Amino acid sequence: MNQGVEVESATTPAPRGKFISFEGIDGAGKSTHIGFVKNFLESRGKTVVSSREPGGTALGEKLRALLLHEKMHLETEALLMFASRREHLAQLIEPGLAQGHWVLSDRFTDASFAYQSGGRGLPRSKMEALEAWVHPSLQPDLTLLFDLPLEVARERLDATRTLDKFEREQADFFSKCRDEYLRRAQQFPQRIVVIDSTQSIDAIRVRLGEVLEKLL
Numbered sequence: 749m750n751q752g753v754e755v756e757s758a759t760t761p762a763p764r765g766k767f768i769s770f771e772g773i774d775g776a777g778k779s780t781h782i783g784f785v786k787n788f789l790e791s792r793g794k795t796v797v798s799s800r801e802p803g804g805t806a807l808g809e810k811l812r813a814l815l816l817h818e819k820m821h822l823e824t825e826a827l828l829m830f831a832s833r834r835e836h837l838a839q840l841i842e843p844g845l846a847q848g849h850w851v852l853s854d855r856f857t858d859a860s861f862a863y864q865s866g867g868r869g870l871p872r873s874k875m876e877a878l879e880a881w882v883h884p885s886l887q888p889d890l891t892l893l894f895d896l897p898l899e900v901a902r903e904r905l906d907a908t909r910t911l912d913k914f915e916r917e918q919a920d921f922f923s924k925c926r927d928e929y930l931r932r933a934q935q936f937p938q939r940i941v942v943i944d945s946t947q948s949i950d951a952i953r954v955r956l957g958e959v960l961e962k963l964l
Contacts (some may be wrong), residue, residue, distance in 0.1 A: 762848030765795075766963060767841060767886070769856035771929060772894035773922050774915045775901030777945045777952075781894070782852055784953055788960055789850050797844045800854035802829055804836040816912035823874075826864045830878045833857065837883055857883070858891060858932050858940070863914060866928025867921045890963050892956070893933055896945040898922050 768785065770778040786796045802812040811832040815825060833856070844851045857879050864870045898919055905915060933940040941959050943952060 761846075765845040765847065765849040765851060766889045767845060767851045767853070768963075769853045769858065769888040769891045770894070771855060771858045771862070771891055771940075772896075772945065773862070773898070773901050773925050773929070775904040776894040776896055777904065778892070778894040779854060780949065781892075781952060781956060782854055785892075785956060785960065786852060788957060792964060794850045795848065796850045796852060797840065798852045798854075799836065799840055801836060801856055801859065802832040804832075804841075804853070805839045807835050808832040816914065819913070822864065822868050822870055825868070826860065826870055826874065826878065829860050829864065830882050833860075834882050837886070842886070853888075856888060856891070858893070858929065861932055862925040862928045866931075867917065867925040869924075888939060890959070891936075891940040892959070893929055893940050893942045894945040895926070895930065895942050898926060900946060 770782055770785075772778040782798060786798050789796050801808070802815050803809045811828055814820075815828055815832070820828075836853075841851050841853070860878075861872070861875050865872050865875045901922065902919065905911065930942070933942050943955060945952065947955075
């Protein structure tokens with residue numbers, strides 16, 4: 749029997765995966781590019797899990813239906829958003845990252861700051877308290893913030909489908925949401941990359957490729 753030779757365990761944990769969130773006001777076009785990012789990463793050999801907020805789990809999807817279509821107190825709305833997020837983290841995001849997967853989420857906590865704090869006016873301190881409670885040590889490795897002027901975003905909303913309660917809000921609401929998104933981008937420039945969503949799809953995808961290559 750050989751002495752002093754360490755054999756690497758067959759159960760060595762996989763390297764932690766990466767977490768990417770996609771943000772922007774309704775009509776900014778973020779959903780258009782999630783599939784591109786997924787395909788881009790898979791072409792580089794990554795296992796990718798794509799999800800959304802609110803939602804992402806069986807319970808989260810039930811909460812999503814309430815959040816998008818039912819009237820409720822502002823604080824109830826914020827609490828339910830973070831309840832859905834806690835379940836999303838526990839059931840999908842954290843296990844996926846632990847397994848070495850790359851997790852993509854259509855919205856995360858930056859959206860709560862933008863919509864519930866910026867748009868609705870909930871004090872930022874309450875959002876920060878919820879963030880510190882629900883995911884004190886986890887943030888996206890990269891947040892792609894798709895930004896464009898409000899009037900362009902409104903034109904891009906699909907008028908053929910039924911809009912949810914957020915999409916039916918007035919222009920002032922979305923202006924405040926956008927302002928809060930951009931404030932967050934200034935606060936966390938190492939994490940949030942602002943993408944000019946007025947560009948052509950091809951130009952945006954070139955930019956996305958550049959950003960993703962750095963993360964890889």
